[in-house]
Amino acid sequence: KGKITLTMIKPTAVKEHHVGDILAHIEHAGFKIIGLKMTQMPKEKAMVFYEVHKDKFFFDELVNFMKSGPVVVAILEKENAVKDFRELIGSTDPAEAEEGTIRKLFAKDKTHNAIHGSDSDENAVKEAWFFFSEMDQFRY
Numbered sequence: 001k002g003k004i005t006l007t008m009i010k011p012t013a014v015k016e017h018h019v020g021d022i023l024a025h026i027e028h029a030g031f032k033i034i035g036l037k038m039t040q041m042p043k044e045k046a047m048v049f050y051e052v053h054k055d056k057f058f059f060d061e062l063v064n065f066m067k068s069g070p071v072v073v074a075i076l077e078k079e080n081a082v083k084d085f086r087e088l089i090g091s092t093d094p095a096e097a098e099e100g101t102i103r104k105l106f107a108k109d110k111t112h113n114a115i116h117g118s119d120s121d122e123n124a125v126k127e128a129w130f131f132f133s134e135m136d137q138f139r140y
């Protein structure tokens with residue numbers, strides 16, 4: 001069995017109708033969707049999700065953006081899920097993202113950067129449980 005990562009398609013990409021295209025990129029890259037939903041985070045929940053960034057200058061902007069509309073959250077399974085997914089999405093700043101990456105294709109700037117990907121195996125598990133109960137996490 002592969003490891004997991006957690007992704008969120010961010011509010012701007014949802015509003016611009018890129019959900020289907022982004023999920024297609026993800027599946028075509030060999031990731032298996034083992035949990036999926038649309039949700040909107042209240043401010044408090046967004047603050048907890050991004051707690052590690054609470055002292056950064058961009059924290060308020062990040063939280064205000066992430067609570068501004070629905071997001072599509074998914075748990076993805078693959079060997080080397082975290083690292084391979086970060087390669088698929090590209091750099092945080094779309095201006096620096098490689099051709100063909102999801103952020104190069106769909107992101108606007110560092111805040112409105114289309115998609116989130118976990119930064120470690122440990123955080124992936126934590127983030128999966130943050131959004132999904134046991135009955136909404138599938139192995140198939």
Ligand code: CMP
Pocket residue numbers: 053058062092110111112113115116117
């Ligand atoms: P994400 O992968 O969701 O995790 C943390 C987020 O912080 C990141 O995407 C960016 O949207 C945001 N972020 C990181 N660095 C900056 C920055 N320098 N300016 C604005 N936002 C940032």
